[in-house]
Amino acid sequence: MRVFLGMFFGYFLLALGPTLVRSQGHVLDKPVTELCLTCICEAISGCNATAICTSPEKGTCGIFRITWAYWVDAGKLTLNGEDPDSENAFQNCANDPHCAADLVQNYMKKFNQDCNGDGEMNCHDYAKIHNLGAYGCQGELTFDYQSAFEECIENYQDQGFE
Numbered sequence: 308m309r310v311f312l313g314m315f316f317g318y319f320l321l322a323l324g325p326t327l328v329r330s331q332g333h334v335l336d337k338p339v340t341e342l343c344l345t346c347i348c349e350a351i352s353g354c355n356a357t358a359i360c361t362s363p364e365k366g367t368c369g370i371f372r373i374t375w376a377y378w379v380d381a382g383k384l385t386l387n388g389e390d391p392d393s394e395n396a397f398q399n400c401a402n403d404p405h406c407a408a409d410l411v412q413n414y415m416k417k418f419n420q421d422c423n424g425d426g427e428m429n430c431h432d433y434a435k436i437h438n439l440g441a442y443g444c445q446g447e448l449t450f451d452y453q454s455a456f457e458e459c460i461e462n463y464q465d466q467g468f469e
Contacts, residue, residue, distance in 0.1 A: 344411060352370050381411070381413040
């Protein structure tokens with residue numbers, strides 16, 4: 308697991324750049340840490356990059372299982388200057404780990420809120436926002452998602468990652 312984390316963090320560090328996400332001319336701060344992105348990915352899909360779209364008719368694609376509505380809310384990011392109105396723009400971005408991670412960053416920046424009422428914004432809130440949506444994040448996570456997320460966080464904290 309430690310080797311995977313190092314490779315995954317390195318991948319995200321390269322993917323995400325220093326501190327900013329660009330979205331159609333706007334620059335946004337990145338609120339989600341690499342560790343948090345890793346654990347959201349683990350919880351939602353096992354970071355399975357081989358499955359392109361689990362349900363094209365419902366639009367859940369990529370390692371973060373991004374929906375079309377999530378992509379729209381996150382700024383319709385695209386790859387290589389692709390027109391956001393092109394037929395495959397959503398799937399191309401959601402299936403690309405770099406672009407998908409930027410979508411998560413933008414979505415969390417836009418819908419930043421304390422979902423669990425503990426008085427602070429942290430990875431637990433981002434995990435709820437990602438899975439339950441911006442307007443449903445006060446709800447309960449499924450057992451499988453919450454268990455996978457908590458196990459991921461605990462494993463990395465036990466290894467000294469914060």
